[in-house]
Amino acid sequence: MRNLFKLYRNLKPFILMILGAIVLTFLQVMANLELPTLMSNIVDKGIITGDIAYIWKEGGYMLLIAGGGVLCAILASLMAVRTAMGLGKILRNKVFDHVEHFSLHEFNKFGASTLLTRTTNDITQIQMSTIWLLTMTENALFTSVGALILAHSADPQLTRILYVVLPIVALVIVIVSILVVPLFGLVQKQIDKITRVVRENITGIRVVRAFNRIDHEKERFARANADVTNTYIRVNHIMAVLMPLMMMLLNVVTVAVLWFGSKRIDTGNLSIGPMLAFMQYALQILIALVMLTVLFIQLPRGAAASDRVMAVLETVPEISDSSDPKHIVAMTRGQVRFDDVTFSYDGGEEPALSNITFEAHAGETTAIIGSTGSGKSTLVNLIPRFYEVDSGKVLVDGVDVRDLTQQDLRSRIGFVPQKAILFTGTVADNIRYGKEDATDEEIVHAATVAQAAEFIETMPDGYATMLSEGGLNLSGGQKQRLAIARALVRRPEIYVFDDSFSALDFKTDAKLRAALRGETRDATVIIVAQRVGSIMNADRIIVLNEGKVAGIGTHKELMATCDVYREIVYSQLSEEELA
């Protein structure tokens, strides 16, 4: 609940709107409260005395007031909806902005599906709660207080009936809230799960098909779906009891008012008009309380959703810019140095990297090789500071990456991740992602070096060809080459290729490497590779084994000194190739 109100700090721009909604709701309630008194007058002074003119006059007045009430209600709800939608927009932007600053560490912690539901479903819940708070709640509060006062002034004796019934109603509402609220917490989690299943299925559709797991996945979805449905059904079971119970109480009140009221009319202590007015007030109070019940149910949902949204907003990204960022002043350009670096993932028992020390220089190619899971990707992810090291230092041109702004650091790096990621947009857009102001020539040049120009030109619209979501209409090798072109167009000081040539055939691989050499002559090139053949000529080869450096040197040196390297080499190359 606290979090909901924290989020409401974002409502500042809507202050006038909110005040408007409150005032209009108040006017609407006043109008509604006026009606029973008017009716009481019509009965007592018009019907009983037979004064037709009075009935017409008061009746017309009643219609006018009722109409005004409806108008106020409409305007109030318009303002409330506007406010709630505005709040939703602000919150969605905030969450999105904030998540953009997460390091991979925080992404791993939350998981993608819950971040998705938090920006969509949860914020919708907050919007709903806001609408309820701004209209229904006030309406119910004003009405119950006002009607109670007026009922009391109509006949203090009959008010005793309400003193008996209202506590019962309150009790029912509390019991229902206690039963229902936890169920809605559950619903939120179950919706997370549905999102997860759907997401995995959409991104993994090829695997699902290839392994004939459609039925299995259907079942998985059906289960998640059934869970939510069942929870909702349980909620509705409770609500199904609530409504008739409330109706019964309403009827009990009506009968009691008629019973005791007519007795008091018999003794001449009360006239018919006030009794009817009293009955109306009693009904208004009860209906207001039923509306409050809905609020008691919606508000905790909004509160639960707020907790989840706040959890995102309050997560301080592990990686943030130092308050006193340094600038690179060294004469070196793009030198990367690891100084006794140890790093472990959350929940990993053993460090993924331990005591890594090496240097990569400008104008040289540094290769990293090792079996899968040896920590190659982890190592290169530390250069753009995707993760924070446990101990030791990663330095770029002599400055600790933690002392540089992330913007500055990353502008120096052309990073090609192991899995090529493309965005919806044209081929040119995707390459230009690396350098916003790249000219067409620069883009074509980058594509040519990346050996992508050839296949791009055979595409229907060339560089203007739209890529469907994530580049689904491209082969793995084509995607890799576009990702490489994206890094090349930046002309960075440091190139990082994380196994980026794995989906290329030998011929393209060789051509690309040859073209790259010319392109990256002055830069620091760090290549993660599986194939020994493609890194044999590197200036420096770092052999990783279970997160530790097993050897550093040229191919020749390593062949002479490093067992792990020799093993890799012998497993891949035949004797002639080695000779």
Ligand code: ADP
């Ligand atoms: P490589 O790229 O050499 O195949 P990685 O650097 O991807 O290896 O992985 C090194 C080790 O770290 C592996 O044991 C892997 O299970 C673990 N690992 C990789 N990514 C994560 C992650 N996001 N969370 C936890 N452990 C991870």
Ligand code: MG
């Ligand atoms: Mg890897």
